[in-house]
Amino acid sequence: MASVTVANARKSYGHFEVLHGVDIDIQDGEFVILVGPSGCGKSTLLRMIAGLEEISGGRISIGSKIVNNVAPKERDIAMVFQSYALYPHLTVEANMGFSLRLAKAPKEETRRRVREAAQILGLESLLERYPRNLSGGQRQRVAMGRAIVRNPQVFLFDEPLSNLDAKLRVQMRSEIKQLHQRLKTTTIYVTHDQIEAMTMADRIVVMRDGSVEQIGSPLDLYDCPANLFVAGFIGSPGMNFIHGKVSSSGPLEFIARGGAKLPLPENLSVARGSEIIYGIRPEHLSIGAGSVAAKVILTEPTGAETQLTAKLGSDNVIVSVRDRLDVRPGDSLLLAPDLDKIHLFDARTEKRLHSN
Template structure:
């Protein structure tokens, strides 16, 4: 196990720069997830840590050693890919022990470590099978087992669950988290799925356009997003945003572009007349308990809750409710706001106030 320190890391392809001085400190034994939309640079950064992409500037250190110019095989890392990358002509046992055979490890040592990894992952009864005889989840476990037998200082996961169905993804999320709790190896995991990030990570690194937007625990990011992008990216459904400004006179209120007046805390730090964006998560909206009128657009029952999409003026919002309320498209409902759960963002800087 080892900490990973990324200092002002840059990556450019000719004149096109994709990472702009990234700084991240990952603690020894920590499970950190890099998350963001496609093209934000998260997979490129992971490949730079692995040594599969050259670094254009800055430093990457594993433990106390800067590895900018160290070959991938000498970095003491193990990587699990999205595509499994198993050898079809080799058994599960041979696939898992392949890297140890390349390193000329003793046969007894290879067998022992493969069996230990197989027991951790529940693969003991599959060691004689070939990849073509395995399910997607079993293949992913084999790929993880191949990484475990190397006993690396750092595990790297590159969107390993993207090829699995929804139910299997939930199962594999739990298995990977339990594996980390057992091995306590420093883990860096890349995904575009913010649900994966929220449920698995000790800390999340939210990236956009080659920059780090915010680093924090899942609940820190959810409860205290640094800016509009993080607020909208973390959470499903995403946070509702209503444009408007702080009232010029009278009580301190938020005046939406539609004219609706929404409550603000008495100690709101924003200056009067300033253009702002009012943010509230779907589960914090109060339906039919007073407030502003909204017109229902459509309803999505999910079982545990009902998601109601409605319009306040021209602004579309989503509410998540657990009560079995009966509404139909075209109905008018009232939407209330609790000042203890709202977020206010500057319309120009997009920073949270």
């Protein structure tokens, strides 16, 4: 196992720069997820760590070794791709042991390591099958097994669950996390799915447009997003954003576009009349105990909870409630935000203004 350091890493295609000086320190044994929208540069960065893309500037180190100019096969990493990339004419056992045979490892050692990986992944009964006889989840396990037998310093995953259905994705998320807890191998995982990031990672790297927006534990990012982008990206359903300004006179309060008034913390250090964005997560809005009027637009029962979409001022907000409410579109509600859970952002810079 080894740490991974990315220092001021840049990537350009001609005059077009897609990564703008990325800095990430990944500790030995850590599970770090790179997350962000399509085109943010997360897969490019992963491929640079793997050696599949040349680095245009900066430094990438695995352990104490700078690997900028080191060939992929000499970096002691193993990569699991979105496509399973299995050889259709080889059995599961042959697919898993292919890299070892290519490296001319002794047959008995290859067989032992394949059997050990198969036991970890629950593939013992499938070793003689061919990929065409496997389900999507089984094929992904074989791809993971092929990486495990190499016993690398670092595992790299590039959106490995994208081709699976929703139920299988949940199952495989759990299996990959348990695998990491068992092997303790440094893991870097790329996904655009923030639910995967929240449930699996030790730390999350949120990227946008080739830059890092914030790095932190899942709950750090959820509870204290650095800016409007991170606040909106992390969490499902997403954070509510209400546009307006701080009251110019009288009691300190937030005045939304459309006239609705919401409470503000007394220790807010922002000029009166400033335009800000008021953020509140759906589960931090209570119904019936407040004075903020809203009109129901949509109700979406999910079983464990009900999500209500309501009009508040000029903005729509989502409210998550666990009670079974008899609420219909067109009904009026009184909402109360949890003052200890609000997030305030500068309307111009989109940076966080207040930290609870």
